[in-house]
Amino acid sequence: MIQLDAVVKAWRGGPTVGPLTLAIASGEFVAILGGSGCGKTTTLKMINGLIAPDAGEVRIEGLAAEPGYLRRRRIGYVFQEIGLFPHMSVAENIAVGPRLAEWTRPRIEARVAALLTLVALPPDLGGRMPAALSGGQRQRVGLARALAAEPGIMLMDEPFGALDPVVREGLGRDYRALHEELGLTTVMVTHDVTEALLLADRIVVMEAGAILADNRPGVLLADHAEPAVRALMETPRRQARRLEDLARGAAEGPARDG
Amino acid sequence: MDDRLAAAWRLLPDYLSQHVLLSASALVLGLTLSLPLAVAAARSPAVRWPALFGASLIQTIPSLALLALFYPLLLALSSVSQAWFGHGFPALGFAPSLMALTLYSMLPILRNGVAGLTGVDPAVIEAADGMGMTGRQRLFRVELPLAAPVIMAGVRTSAVWTIGAATLATPVGQTSLGNYIFSGLQTENWVAVLFGCAAAAILALAVDQLLGLIESGLRARRPWRIWTGAAGVAIGALLATAPLWGGGPAPTYRIGAKNFSEQYILVQLMARRLEAGGARVAIRDDLGSATIYRALAAGEIDAYVDYSGTLWANVLGRTDNPGRAAVLAGLGGGVARRDGVRLLGPLGFENAYALAMRADRARALGVSSLDDLARRAPDLVLGSDLEFPSRPEWKAVETVYDLKFRRLVSYQPTFMYAALMDGEADVISAFSSDGRIEADHLTVLADPRHALPPYDAVILISPRRAHDARLIAALTPLVGAIDAQAMRAANYSVDRPADKLTPAQAAANLNAHIGR
Numbered sequence: 092m093i094q095l096d097a098v099v100k101a102w103r104g105g106p107t108v109g110p111l112t113l114a115i116a117s118g119e120f121v122a123i124l125g126g127s128g129c130g131k132t133t134t135l136k137m138i139n140g141l142i143a144p145d146a147g148e149v150r151i152e153g154l155a156a157e158p159g160y161l162r163r164r165r166i167g168y169v170f171q172e173i174g175l176f177p178h179m180s181v182a183e184n185i186a187v188g189p190r191l192a193e194w195t196r197p198r199i200e201a202r203v204a205a206l207l208t209l210v211a212l213p214p215d216l217g218g219r220m221p222a223a224l225s226g227g228q229r230q231r232v233g234l235a236r237a238l239a240a241e242p243g244i245m246l247m248d249e250p251f252g253a254l255d256p257v258v259r260e261g262l263g264r265d266y267r268a269l270h271e272e273l274g275l276t277t278v279m280v281t282h283d284v285t286e287a288l289l290l291a292d293r294i295v296v297m298e299a300g301a302i303l304a305d306n307r308p309g310v311l312l313a314d315h316a317e318p319a320v321r322a323l324m325e326t327p328r329r330q331a332r333r334l335e336d337l338a339r340g341a342a343e344g345p346a347r348d349g
Numbered sequence: 350m351d352d353r354l355a356a357a358w359r360l361l362p363d364y365l366s367q368h369v370l371l372s373a374s375a376l377v378l379g380l381t382l383s384l385p386l387a388v389a390a391a392r393s394p395a396v397r398w399p400a401l402f403g404a405s406l407i408q409t410i411p412s413l414a415l416l417a418l419f420y421p422l423l424l425a426l427s428s429v430s431q432a433w434f435g436h437g438f439p440a441l442g443f444a445p446s447l448m449a450l451t452l453y454s455m456l457p458i459l460r461n462g463v464a465g466l467t468g469v470d471p472a473v474i475e476a477a478d479g480m481g482m483t484g485r486q487r488l489f490r491v492e493l494p495l496a497a498p499v500i501m502a503g504v505r506t507s508a509v510w511t512i513g514a515a516t517l518a519t520p521v522g523q524t525s526l527g528n529y530i531f532s533g534l535q536t537e538n539w540v541a542v543l544f545g546c547a548a549a550a551i552l553a554l555a556v557d558q559l560l561g562l563i564e565s566g567l568r569a570r571r572p573w574r575i576w577t578g579a580a581g582v583a584i585g586a587l588l589a590t591a592p593l594w595g596g597g598p599a600p601t602y603r604i605g606a607k608n609f610s611e612q613y614i615l616v617q618l619m620a621r622r623l624e625a626g627g628a629r630v631a632i633r634d635d636l637g638s639a640t641i642y643r644a645l646a647a648g649e650i651d652a653y654v655d656y657s658g659t660l661w662a663n664v665l666g667r668t669d670n671p672g673r674a675a676v677l678a679g680l681g682g683g684v685a686r687r688d689g690v691r692l693l694g695p696l697g698f699e700n701a702y703a704l705a706m707r708a709d710r711a712r713a714l715g716v717s718s719l720d721d722l723a724r725r726a727p728d729l730v731l732g733s734d735l736e737f738p739s740r741p742e743w744k745a746v747e748t749v750y751d752l753k754f755r756r757l758v759s760y761q762p763t764f765m766y767a768a769l770m771d772g773e774a775d776v777i778s779a780f781s782s783d784g785r786i787e788a789d790h791l792t793v794l795a796d797p798r799h800a801l802p803p804y805d806a807v808i809l810i811s812p813r814r815a816h817d818a819r820l821i822a823a824l825t826p827l828v829g830a831i832d833a834q835a836m837r838a839a840n841y842s843v844d845r846p847a848d849k850l851t852p853a854q855a856a857a858n859l860n861a862h863i864g865r
Binding site: 139141160161162163164165168170172173174175176177178187188191220233236237 | 470472473474475476477478479480481482483486490491494495570
């Protein structure tokens with residue numbers, strides 16, 4: 092259970108984020124959707140304490156005050172740039188979290204092997220260095236590393252943003268399955284409407300530091316009072332229709348949607 | 350093997366071990382100081398700019414000057430410590446050299462440390478923070494390992510600089526490979542100079558290669574290379590410094606010498622006398638003319654030979670010239686009252702500053718005294734040693750005879766004689782006991798107005814050895830035992846261009862001549 096209580100973060104020369112109040116239940120898969128600068132990444136980083144709010148508080152499982160690094164060890168964190176440690180092998184990268192948690196060696200080794208399988212990587216990849224991997228493999232390793240210490244919560248910031256569309260879709264689906272299988276609570280930041288609609292149980296739309304909408308994908312797709320939200324939700328279907336038309340060879344003119 | 354080469358080889362264990370000990374200590378200390386500073390500087394711009402600016406500033410100070418500056422600084426600190434805690438510490442030798450070289454070694458490590466640490470990919474830092482590493486864990490598990498190759502490159506640069514600059518520790522009384530260079534320069538022993546340069550260069554190259562192996566091991570993550578390099582450095586340092594661990598009793602006496610041939614010979618002569626009496630003697634040569642007296646007064650050396658006129662003007666601050674006997678008489682009481690230094694007695698010869706010209710040139714210009722010189726001076730170039738222009742003696746001559754030269758050029762004494770012979774200088778500030786005056790047929794210009802004080806060579810004893818019976822007994826026979834002729838011959842045997850003797854050989858001859 093993640094609870095944000097009227098959290099505020101002001102940036103010099105940027106929009107103030109919040110006050111935001113948001114409750115995320117255990118097992119939920121929430122997508123925070125919005126354009127760049129809307130405050131979605133700031134919100135995510137306030138959850139694991141990488142950014143300290145100016146006001147308000149964030150509670151994880153009811154716990155408000157704890158050293159940030161201890162909180163972060165219980166929360167998996169995946170972001171677009173991945174940040175694999177270049178001086179460590181794949182296996183060593185995955186083992187970082189368990190080692191911080193001071194697991195025993197055999198337990199760590201077993202965990203690394205299990206995770207490689209879980210994220211669908213060949214077991215012999217463990218000895219390779221990150222520089223020798225493809226983009227998709229790297230993000231799978233990033234995912235395995237975030238999952239290694241058995242966190243209950245996963246925070247993901249545009250996790251598949253840098254991948255090509257096919258890999259991206261496959262990895263998204265695979266992660267959604269892992270979310271179910273492991274009983275995780277996931278908060279994923281994205282600017283991709285389709286990705287949010289297809290993966291999440293619940294979508295929080297943000298604009299200029301405030302929450303514009305917060306509901307299930309189906310509900311948001313059906314209708315919304317806010318014109319900006321309506322336009323956003325309309326985008327994938329409009330694109331799909333145009334693709335259909337293109338496929339049928341019926342060119343309807345070059346009108347671009349905005 | 351050439352005699353001079355053999356002599357150089359014999360000195361190598363001593364010089365190399367001290368050189369390695371000094372540069373390794375400076376490097377380790379420099380690394381210990383600069384790494385935490387580099388971490389702090391990488392974290393905070395408020396630390397970064399002052400730290401890098403300070404280190405760069407130190408780097409702009411010529412290294413010889415940096416080494417020299419630590420002597421007065423330590424001397425002042427030592428006297429403060431003497432006053433407050435009852436005991437001081439040596440301000441010459443290892444301590445000032447270590448401090449100066451440590452500061453000197455810091456810039457490359459600091460600069461590369463900051464570059465390496467700030468150059469770590471921000472995504473990697475975010476991942477480390479996001480995984481819940483503490484600041485320390487992030488530093489030791491992520492940032493330092495990633496910055497290590499860059500830091501190591503800085504350590505390499507720093508090691509090469511430090512090994513090179515350590516040769517300059519010789520003038521502040523720390524034995525190093527620089528002893529070959531400084532004393533070789535003085536006695537025109539080019540074999541020694543080259544030997545010293547080659548030894549320092551080979552040492553620097555070897556260390557650079559071994560550290561390079563560590564660096565490439567860090568870069569390519571090949572642990573065996575790192576360990577091979579580290580083991581090479583460690584074993585090399587141990588082997589090179591082995592002569593120092595042999596131990597042996599500490600020296601009974603430390604005696605000093607300034608940086609010219611006569612002093613090298615006399616210090617060997619005194620050492621010979623003391624060792625004949627069973628004492629162990631450590632020699633500190635190549636000390637600066639001003640620092641050596643203070644080193645004696647502070648008890649860092651126990652004895653050395655100085656010259657009455659120098660002490661009269663520079664220590665007692667006198668500008669008058671009451672004559673040879675009166676200066677000598679006044680001096681003994683003067684240094685005793687001022688510093689508790691004991692003047693054991695004059696050796697029997699003078700080594701005065703004397704303006705000299707080539708005999709043919711002096712004849713052609715009709716110059717035989719300083720009065721004659723004053724008329725010709727505006728067309729002439731004065732070549733001097735490095736300190737003469739700033740000494741009171743020069744002020745005195747300049748004022749008394751109203752000397753105005755066209756130009757004043759300073760040289761190492763060796764090159765000063767060469768400049769006179771080549772015609773680059775017309776007049777030089779020669780030394781009256783120098784064998785080259787006779788050998789090169791120089792005319793020493795008369796000083797009818799007695800502007801130049803007398804320069805009797807005298808043995809000085811430090812305050813704490815002033816009543817040391819063994820020291821006094823060993824050195825007293827030298828008083829009045831060396832006449833100008835004997836000293837000049839000894840000096841020339843070391844300075845002459847061919848068939849050179851080492852200062853120790855010349856000292857042995859001189860000792861035989863004294864015959865007591």
